Amino acid sequence: MSKITPENIREKAEKYRDYATRALSELIRIRSFSGQEEEIVNFLQREFAACGAGEVTVDNFGNVLARLGNRGPVIAFDAHIDTVDIGQPERWSFDPFCGDIRDGRVLGRGAADQKAGMASMLAALKILSESSTDLPFTLFFVGSVLEEDCDGLCWQYIVNEDKIVPDIVILTEPTGGKINRGHRGRMEIEIMVSGVACHGSAPERGQNAIYRLAPIIKAVENLNGNLADDPFLGKGTVAATRIRSNAPSLNAVADLACLYLDRRLTRGETPMSARAELEALMEVQQAGARIEIPVFEKPSWRGTTYPTSKSYPTWLLPENHHLIDYAGRCHQRLFGSMPLVDKWIFSTNGVATMGLANIPTFGFGPGNEEMAHAADESVAVDDLVRCAAFYAYFPWIVVGQ
Numbered sequence: 001m002s003k004i005t006p007e008n009i010r011e012k013a014e015k016y017r018d019y020a021t022r023a024l025s026e027l028i029r030i031r032s033f034s035g036q037e038e039e040i041v042n043f044l045q046r047e048f049a050a051c052g053a054g055e056v057t058v059d060n061f062g063n064v065l066a067r068l069g070n071r072g073p074v075i076a077f078d079a080h081i082d083t084v085d086i087g088q089p090e091r092w093s094f095d096p097f098c099g100d101i102r103d104g105r106v107l108g109r110g111a112a113d114q115k116a117g118m119a120s121m122l123a124a125l126k127i128l129s130e131s132s133t134d135l136p137f138t139l140f141f142v143g144s145v146l147e148e149d150c151d152g153l154c155w156q157y158i159v160n161e162d163k164i165v166p167d168i169v170i171l172t173e174p175t176g177g178k179i180n181r182g183h184r185g186r187m188e189i190e191i192m193v194s195g196v197a198c199h200g201s202a203p204e205r206g207q208n209a210i211y212r213l214a215p216i217i218k219a220v221e222n223l224n225g226n227l228a229d230d231p232f233l234g235k236g237t238v239a240a241t242r243i244r245s246n247a248p249s250l251n252a253v254a255d256l257a258c259l260y261l262d263r264r265l266t267r268g269e270t271p272m273s274a275r276a277e278l279e280a281l282m283e284v285q286q287a288g289a290r291i292e293i294p295v296f297e298k299p300s301w302r303g304t305t306y307p308t309s310k311s312y313p314t315w316l317l318p319e320n321h322h323l324i325d326y327a328g329r330c331h332q333r334l335f336g337s338m339p340l341v342d343k344w345i346f347s348t349n350g351v352a353t354m355g356l357a358n359i360p361t362f363g364f365g366p367g368n369e370e371m372a373h374a375a376d377e378s379v380a381v382d383d384l385v386r387c388a389a390f391y392a393y394f395p396w397i398v399v400g401q
């Protein structure tokens with residue numbers, strides 16, 4: 001085994017600059033909207049094997065997993081390989097699926113969110129598979145699916161059904177050069193109020209569900225101002241996002257009205273506490289409203305449904321956790337500076353790895369969070385190289401190099 005030093009890891013990451021860039025171009029050219037990842041999974045199966053993975057599997061949910069090494073601590077790198085749609089085509093100044101390389105950047109939907117993370121992982125896999133035939137750690141390189149529709153569901157499946165429970169998870173979502181150690185949780189909530197339908201010409205005979213919902217809407221608006229705040233994660237929030245009602249006809253009084261909420265949870269708030277808070281509202285009680293958390297049950301590309309409640313817990317790795325220390329040391333040795341430690345604004349698979357399964361998780365990934373879901377999405381090639389070096393070196397820090 002050649003000696004592992006930050007210098008030779010950096011050199012090898014540089015050597016694979018073109019490889020990572022080309023791999024990202026190809027990943028972008030393969031469209032992979034949530035639930036339609038079959039083609040990109042097939043591509044990655046071949047690519048993982050070509051990069052020297054010990055074993056490549058596609059689980060029954062449709063995630064693609066490459067393993068390298070067979071002993072020691074288990075470290076998983078995660079990149080979700082689905083993307084959101086392109087939005088309005090006229091907002092793009094280039095073909096969203098071109099994968100072109102221009103001015104040191106790779107262009108296209110998924111460039112930053114987050115196929116670049118996968119491209120860096122592939123380069124790291126190449127570096128590590130070449131460095132030794134008997135690595136002192138076990139690595140999983142995971143291409144996870146359906147994240148944009150239901151963050152973390154892929155990892156609920158990996159932990160609970162594949163029975164793979166790593167000691168450490170590294171998310172490769174974009175962090176703009178920073179180490180991210182958590183983000184707010186979120187949940188969807190439905191508040192339902194019933195009424196009694198009657199002819200619209202004599203509304204006094206019935207009970208209008210829409211009118212009964214009205215005070216609840218106002219109460220929710222007021223609630224937003226009173227939610228918990230946290231200096232690091234930010235404030236808990238609640239927003240009304242949709243109203244739906246039902247009546248036998250447009251000449252009838254409504255017998256059902258539903259209010260949909262987007263709730264962001266900060267430190268100390270849980271899906272249970274958020275629900276209890278709504279149930280405690282006087283307006284909710286007076287209207288006899290029912291509160292439900294919708295269930296996600298869209299099938300994956302493999303046709304597997306794995307129903308889960310649409311609540312995604314807050315997660316936060318403590319600032320003084322040894323992984324933050326390892327990540328800082330890794331960054332310092334490779335790049336000569338300590339990284340900023342921050343959080344994501346958006347949500348990631350960390351809701352499952354750390355939020356539900358309690359696996360210590362942090363993020364370091366190519367690209368900027370602001371690019372996610374935006375038109376003219378792109379990522380810097382330099383980011384790919386830096387992240388490949390980080391992923392290839394980090395496991396050595398974990399085993400005490």
Ligand SMILES: [Zn+2]
Nearest residue numbers: 080113114173
């Ligand atoms: Zn993402």
